[in-house]
Every structure is written in structure tokens, then in C-alpha cells.
Amino acid sequence: MKKIIEIFYEYLLNPHKKHILYHIISLSEKSQVLTDKFHIFKLIAEDKSDDSTSSN
Amino acid sequence: MIALLVTDVLQKSELDRFLIYSDKIFTDNSDINYLDKNLLYEANSLENILKKNNISSVILLKKSEKIKLLNLENVETKCNLVCLTDKNWIIKVPRFFSNNCNKKSDSCQNIILTQENKIELPILDDELEHLKTLYRDKKYQNFVVESEKWIFHNLGKNDIQVMLRYYCGLIYYFKLGNIKKSLEHLGISIILNPHMPELWCAWGDILLDKKMYEKSKIIYKNAIIAKNQRNIFDRFPLWLSRNSEYPQAMHQKINESVKKIKTVKSIYDF
Numbered sequence: 001m002k003k004i005i006e007i008f009y010e011y012l013l014n015p016h017k018k019h020i021l022y023h024i025i026s027l028s029e030k031s032q033v034l035t036d037k038f039h040i041f042k043l044i045a046e047d048k049s050d051d052s053t054s055s056n
Numbered sequence: 057m058i059a060l061l062v063t064d065v066l067q068k069s070e071l072d073r074f075l076i077y078s079d080k081i082f083t084d085n086s087d088i089n090y091l092d093k094n095l096l097y098e099a100n101s102l103e104n105i106l107k108k109n110n111i112s113s114v115i116l117l118k119k120s121e122k123i124k125l126l127n128l129e130n131v132e133t134k135c136n137l138v139c140l141t142d143k144n145w146i147i148k149v150p151r152f153f154s155n156n157c158n159k160k161s162d163s164c165q166n167i168i169l170t171q172e173n174k175i176e177l178p179i180l181d182d183e184l185e186h187l188k189t190l191y192r193d194k195k196y197q198n199f200v201v202e203s204e205k206w207i208f209h210n211l212g213k214n215d216i217q218v219m220l221r222y223y224c225g226l227i228y229y230f231k232l233g234n235i236k237k238s239l240e241h242l243g244i245s246i247i248l249n250p251h252m253p254e255l256w257c258a259w260g261d262i263l264l265d266k267k268m269y270e271k272s273k274i275i276y277k278n279a280i281i282a283k284n285q286r287n288i289f290d291r292f293p294l295w296l297s298r299n300s301e302y303p304q305a306m307h308q309k310i311n312e313s314v315k316k317i318k319t320v321k322s323i324y325d326f
Contacts, residue, residue: 009243012259015274040250040285044278 001033021045178223179293181216191223196231200224214248218292221245222255229262238262251286253279254293257303264306273310279303 004027011020021041028038178191184206190199203224207217225242228234242262246255256279263272280303 005244005247008247009239012239012243012246012275013271015271015278037248037250040282043281043285047277047281049277 001031004028004031004033018045178219180219180223184216184220187220196227200227200232200237215292218245218249218252218255221248222258226258229265235262235266249292251282252292253283253286253303256282257306260303260306264310269310269314273307273314276303276307276310280307 004024007020007024007027011017011024014020022045025038025041025045027033028035178188180188187199187202187206190196190202203220207220210216221241222245225238225240225245228241229238239262242255242259246252246259249255256275260272260275260279263275283303
């Protein structure tokens with residue numbers, strides 16, 4: 001959990017780096033920590049609606 | 057009898073269900089204290105309480121200055137205080153809170169509440185009552201120190217930690233200017249309950265305050281996604297104003313601002 005939190009901080013400071021969320025999901029699945037709660041991270045990671053503006 | 061609740065309300069029309077968080081309650085009999093403050097009520101349980109106390113109608117005033125009406129019975133015929141026009145509510149303001157309202161005209165759209173009605177008490181578990189007192193007394197340093205002590209001794213109580221860390225995060229940033237500690241608390245609160253948009257909004261607000269527009273925009277978007285995924289029957293408080301309208305509005309505002317900035321820049325493009 002501690003490692004997941006550390007990685008999550010990195011995401012919070014760099015929310016455009018959505019690949020970090022996949023890393024968190026994978027870690028949570030491996031360690032079976034709060035796995036069901038992290039389903040939302042997949043939705044966030046897959047959300048593309050702002051990509052056009054953020055890449056400009 | 058009429059009761060006025062100053063509140064934040066989450067309305068889920070598809071489930072025909074209201075959740076009400078009330079921090080101020082007015083009735084035309086000030087001696088009656090029939091509702092515990094700082095509790096979440098589902099409409100059904102609220103209805104029972106009100107019936108028991110002979111309350112026929114309830115006017116809900118949202119903190120965000122618009123009004124909602126919880127129509128337990130036929131309000132129009134049961135009382136003289138509220139009636140409905142085509143689109144807007146007309147409220148004939150009862151004497152005891154008339155000073156708190158700014159009534160523009162007979163067909164006014166909004167009843168605007170004065171600032172005193174803002175929710176200020178933190179929403180924390182009952183066992184953290186002593187922290188509420190510190191917060192109310194604006195002893196913010198003591199609040200975070202005592203909170204961290206509590207967290208240290210209660211690491212397993214994740215659900216209670218969510219709200220406590222949320223307030224610690226806000227206080228550390230907005231009151232004590234410590235972004236590192238703020239991130240620590242808010243980050244953990246989000247990871248413990250990523251479905252709560254209010255937490256994402258708090259982090260979005262901090263990024264925005266640091267002028268990180270693009271990043272805050274993504275975080276507000278996350279809040280919108282979280283809102284759609286949230287189970288409204290969870291045990292956490294709901295603020296309508298920070299649940300849906302706020303992240304949407306902030307996201308849109310940043311989008312518009314960024315577009316404007318880009319337009320100005322483009323003048324100087326060769």
C-alpha cells in the first residue's frame with residue numbers, strides 16, 4: 001500500500017501521465033489491496049476527452 | 057408547522073431519493089430541536105421524524121444559493137408559506153428568518169442566504185468530536201497535530217481517515233501553507249476513497265491555486281468521472297455544490313481561460 005501511495009503522489013502531481021494509473025492498478029491487483037476501488041482509475045486512464053486540449 | 061433546512065442536497069431523481077445534510081435548521085418554534093445536526097438523512101427517515109413532530113412541509117435551501125423543495129405533502133395547500141409558479145418558487149418568507157433572505161421580487165428566482173449560513177463545521181465521525189471543537193475555534197495547528205496523532209493510533213480505520221485527512225489536507229494548504237503535508241493527506245484520502253469527487257476537487261483547487269491550469273483541469277475531470285461512479289449509499293457526506301456543478305464549472309472555466317490565453321498568444325505568432 002505504501003508503494004501504491006508513493007506512486008499515486010506522482011500521478012497527483014502529473015495527472016496527464018495516465019500510464020501511472022495502470023501501474024497502480026497492476027500493483028493493487030498483485031497485492032490485492034483495495035482492488036475494487038481502483039476500478040475508477042481504469043476509467044480515468046481511459047478517458048480521452050481532454051487529450052486534444054492538453055496536447056496543444 | 058414549517059421547517060427550513062439550510063443544506064446541501066443530493067438529488068438522485070432516477071432513484072427518487074434525497075440525501076440531506078443539514079447544518080442549520082429553523083422552524084417557527086425555536087424551542088424544538090427535533091433533528092440532530094450534522095447527520096445524513098435519507099428522505100424516508102426524515103419524513104418519519106418530521107411527521108412525528110407534526111412538521112407538514114420542509115423548505116430546503118441549498119448552500120449554493122438556489123432553492124429546493126422537499127415536498128413531503130402538498131405544500132401549497134398545507135401552508136401559506138410556499139407556492140409554485142411556472143418555473144420559480146415564490147417564498148413568502150416567515151418572520152423569523154426574513155432578515156436572512158434577500159427577496160428581490162414576488163417572482164424571484166433565488167432566495168439568497170447570508171454568509172452566516174455557510175457550513176463551517178467539519179463533517180467528522182462522532183469519536184472525533186474534540187477535533188470539531190478545535191476546527192470551530194480555528195486552532196488549525198492543534199487540529200492537524202491531534203488529527204495526526206489519531207491517525208497514527210487508528211491506522212486501520214480507513215473510512216474515518218478519509219474525511220479527517222481531507223480536512224487536514226485543506227488546512228495544511230490553505231491555512232498553514234504546507235503543500236507537502238497537504239498532498240500527503242489529500243493523496244491518501246483520495247486513494248482510500250477515489251469515488252468521492254469532493255476529494256479530487258480539493259486537489260484540483262490546490263493545483264489551480266498554484267496556477268497549474270492544465271493539471272487542475274484533468275483533476276476536475278477526474279472528479280466528474282468519480283461523481284458518476286459514486287455509490288450514493290456510501291457513508292460519506294455529499295455536497296451537491298462540490299459533487300457535480302463545481303468540477304464541471306471549474307473544468308469549463310479553465311478550458312475557456314486557456315483558449316483566451318492561446319488567442320492572445322497567437323497574435324504574436326509569426
